[in-house]
Amino acid sequence: MTSEDEQRNPGRYVLFDVDGTLVDAVDNQRRVWATWAGRHGLDAADVYRVALRTRPLETFAAVAPHLDRAECLAALHELEDEDVRTGAYAAFDGASQLLNALPPGAWALVTSNYEHRVRGRFARTGLPVPRVVVDAAAVEEGKPSPLPYLTAAERLGARPEDCLVVEDAPSGVEAGLRAGMTVWGVNSATAPAGVHRHFTSLREAAPEILTAAGVPAPGL
Structure with missing residues (x-):
């Protein structure tokens, strides 16, 4: 990671992958x-x-x-x-506090799954659902194409350079990078290639995500 990468400010919009990032499925x-x-x-x-x-x-x-x-x-x-x-599954530690602390309209979900299924899992794990959900039916090309993340940014009214992508999988990381966004990796022992920052868990990343979005961390 270069000093230029470290100085990048992704702005106030956060785009989350779902499975493997927010929900352990x-x-x-x-x-x-x-x-x-x-x-x-x-x-x-x-x-x-x-x-x-x-x-x-x-x-x-x-x-x-x-x-x-x-x-x-x-x-x-x-x-x-x-x-x-x-099925039995759970939200990753810190996910609920993190998502509830983000301002409405400042974050989105970008998933290769389908929205009704995401909503079902979020209802069972107590996670809030944002206004913008870009699912497999919303785009013609899935990750690692940049289209899903670019679509989410457009729906939020955000520029790609003002978006922070939070991902766990190499294909999602590639998609965010190709979209011209800052990409942070979570929930893995080693950093996926290309990420600007890496955290071994979502809980570790949560305060930094809130700081990047301009939100005080609520004791995470």
Whole structure:
């Protein structure tokens, strides 16, 4: 990280990834994809590796080009919706305090999931939902394309250079960087390539995120 990177001020808008950043749903995602893969005789580990970096339709095209994508998506949606209703998962430590401290209109969610599912998980974990949610249905290209983050900035009325992206995954980090935004990595032992700052946990990052957004940290 260069001194120039350290001096960057991302401004008052914060764009959060969801799964792996705010909500701990890794086991749930792996379980859902393993069930889907098993139904089609595919290797669950191979499928999940692709699913981590692509949207579902792109995953189906890569791992099962012989299958009907619409039928695959419908089956996956059923599995994921059932997981929202019955699966066990939690918000990462500090997420609730952080999101509730940010001013309305100053933050957004940018996810490769779907908004109704995010809302279901947030309702179960007690997290607030912002006005702007950019989901898989909102854009033609998913991460690592910059389009999801650029769409969120546009909806917030923010310039890309005034946005701070908070991510856990390399594809999301790449998307934020390609969008011309400041990107901080969280919830990983090592820093994803390219991040301007890295924190091993969301709780560690929370006071710094609030400071960057111009908000006093509420004892996080």
